[in-house]
Amino acid sequence: MTGGTILTVGAFAMDTIFRLDALPEGPGKVIPLDAVEVAEGMAAAQAASIVRLGGKAALWASTGDDATADRMVAQLTAEGVDMRRIRRVPGARSGFSAIFMDRAGQTMIVPRYDPAITSDPGVDPDLDGVAAVMVDVRWPQAARRALASARGAGLPAILDADLASAETLESLLPLATHVVASESAARLVTGREPAEAVVALAARYRVFAAVTAGAEGCYWVDGTTLRHTPAPRVAAIDTLAAGDVFHAGFALGLVEGWPMDEVLRFASAAAAIKCTRFGGRLGCPSRDEVEGIMRAPS
Amino acid sequence: MTGGTILTVGAFAMDTIFRLDALPEGPGKVIPLDAVEVAEGMAAAQAASIVRLGGKAALWASTGDDATADRMVAQLTAEGVDMRRIRRVPGARSGFSAIFMDRAGQTMIVPRYDPAITSDPGVDPDLDGVAAVMVDVRWPQAARRALASARGAGLPAILDADLASAETLESLLPLATHVVASESAARLVTGREPAEAVVALAARYRVFAAVTAGAEGCYWVDGTTLRHTPAPRVAAIDTLAAGDVFHAGFALGLVEGWPMDEVLRFASAAAAIKCTRFGGRLGCPSRDEVEGIMRAPS
Numbered sequence: 001m002t003g004g005t006i007l008t009v010g011a012f013a014m015d016t017i018f019r020l021d022a023l024p025e026g027p028g029k030v031i032p033l034d035a036v037e038v039a040e041g042m043a044a045a046q047a048a049s050i051v052r053l054g055g056k057a058a059l060w061a062s063t064g065d066d067a068t069a070d071r072m073v074a075q076l077t078a079e080g081v082d083m084r085r086i087r088r089v090p091g092a093r094s095g096f097s098a099i100f101m102d103r104a105g106q107t108m109i110v111p112r113y114d115p116a117i118t119s120d121p122g123v124d125p126d127l128d129g130v131a132a133v134m135v136d137v138r139w140p141q142a143a144r145r146a147l148a149s150a151r152g153a154g155l156p157a158i159l160d161a162d163l164a165s166a167e168t169l170e171s172l173l174p175l176a177t178h179v180v181a182s183e184s185a186a187r188l189v190t191g192r193e194p195a196e197a198v199v200a201l202a203a204r205y206r207v208f209a210a211v212t213a214g215a216e217g218c219y220w221v222d223g224t225t226l227r228h229t230p231a232p233r234v235a236a237i238d239t240l241a242a243g244d245v246f247h248a249g250f251a252l253g254l255v256e257g258w259p260m261d262e263v264l265r266f267a268s269a270a271a272a273i274k275c276t277r278f279g280g281r282l283g284c285p286s287r288d289e290v291e292g293i294m295r296a297p298s
Numbered sequence: 299m300t301g302g303t304i305l306t307v308g309a310f311a312m313d314t315i316f317r318l319d320a321l322p323e324g325p326g327k328v329i330p331l332d333a334v335e336v337a338e339g340m341a342a343a344q345a346a347s348i349v350r351l352g353g354k355a356a357l358w359a360s361t362g363d364d365a366t367a368d369r370m371v372a373q374l375t376a377e378g379v380d381m382r383r384i385r386r387v388p389g390a391r392s393g394f395s396a397i398f399m400d401r402a403g404q405t406m407i408v409p410r411y412d413p414a415i416t417s418d419p420g421v422d423p424d425l426d427g428v429a430a431v432m433v434d435v436r437w438p439q440a441a442r443r444a445l446a447s448a449r450g451a452g453l454p455a456i457l458d459a460d461l462a463s464a465e466t467l468e469s470l471l472p473l474a475t476h477v478v479a480s481e482s483a484a485r486l487v488t489g490r491e492p493a494e495a496v497v498a499l500a501a502r503y504r505v506f507a508a509v510t511a512g513a514e515g516c517y518w519v520d521g522t523t524l525r526h527t528p529a530p531r532v533a534a535i536d537t538l539a540a541g542d543v544f545h546a547g548f549a550l551g552l553v554e555g556w557p558m559d560e561v562l563r564f565a566s567a568a569a570a571i572k573c574t575r576f577g578g579r580l581g582c583p584s585r586d587e588v589e590g591i592m593r594a595p596s
Contacts, residue, residue, distance in 0.1 A: 035410040098396035
């Protein structure tokens, strides 16, 4: 069964990722092992990953009207993401980050965002051809519009509940049909650790809820039953965008109508492979690669 | 007296400079106070600074054939630098760096260079309209050609002797008519501290020699007399490209035929003002600003 287009909504920025033997410990010059410039941010990384995993994706995100935006849009267009909904804010600067990463995937991140980028879009998203909406927490006014519009159209309204202010999270949670939260965001909202937090989220917001806990796998609630899906064991070298690959796999399985257990195993396997590859979202595997690791004996 | 065009030769890369409250001390995220993307590298920063200081400059440097090169060339063209001699290497990537800088100007620098960029240019530089040549140590085969061509044409052949391999420095020093060396490079070549090193350089290579020592000013040899020019005292917040501004002032004064004492006071004052401004070479002052600080009581 194939699904339609997944519209992702939120963060979009240009990252330059420098792979280093070790993070700098003070002033000085360090020659990197490798370096890549990659347009990502959560929603953008999710959209590109959905396409790599065999789905269809469109991005609703906000940029400046600068040359960086041109390169960001060109990169995502080349990945096969539908970029027709991108907003360009006159006079604003597109977001960008420098990321130093060591061999174990530990990072120093310096992100630069122009607040003008995340102003109210003033319109609801175009849902023509869209089968599901997935929003992150970085463009809250667009996220609220997108979740509400999706619910109004009877579509899955997925919230990537990563760490944000409690106010932002609590304004988005009631609008979602599906919540996939990070451990830290779940703790902020519920005051509990992952297994208890996911139960609290599902009950409080009457949604499907999952909480990701990195190498410890993810907890989710099936009806009223707490479930746990382990993460495949891998030697992680770059966890940047691993959460986005997980969310991409989740949304894809959902719109393709798989059993929820399979959706979460697929998302976990995709994220695990990503962790073994340098380059943020560029490390997202193909569907064949994910299915390969799912069939392998653990 | 006005001079002709100064051709600078060597480093050209895109720096992204993030100004931070403090350098990171381990993994994590740091929000910058400010951030700029600026095309610099020694030779490029020198060329742009020469124009800001009221002179004429052309750049001979090597880039990839990527979009970064387009932006780099556009930035320097907008500064008024003659960019007709830029070499683009097919299939190569332009150099770029991420720089984290604290409030005191201390930096963590991660530069990424494609070795293909610094291959032999295969031709000597076009010296049409050129009044002096100034080379750095980052594109040695071009630097050797440029110094030799300048000497052959009876023009000043200035070497910015910054830290490089002893082999590179020793291949360039005999070709120069004027050497302005950093403290560390002078120490590498002579084994001595600045005041003794500058005397050794002047005698060994029979050139005009100066050695810069940051806030301690610069040492130079006038005929056979050791001279010292103090640096104006400033509260430094960004020393990035201060050496390039110094070299720009030096080359400009030289082609305009000023007394050497005035040349070095001008270069020192220009570099001192630059140190008070964030943004690498973007902090280079105008000639009026330099002359203002030179007239001020110290």
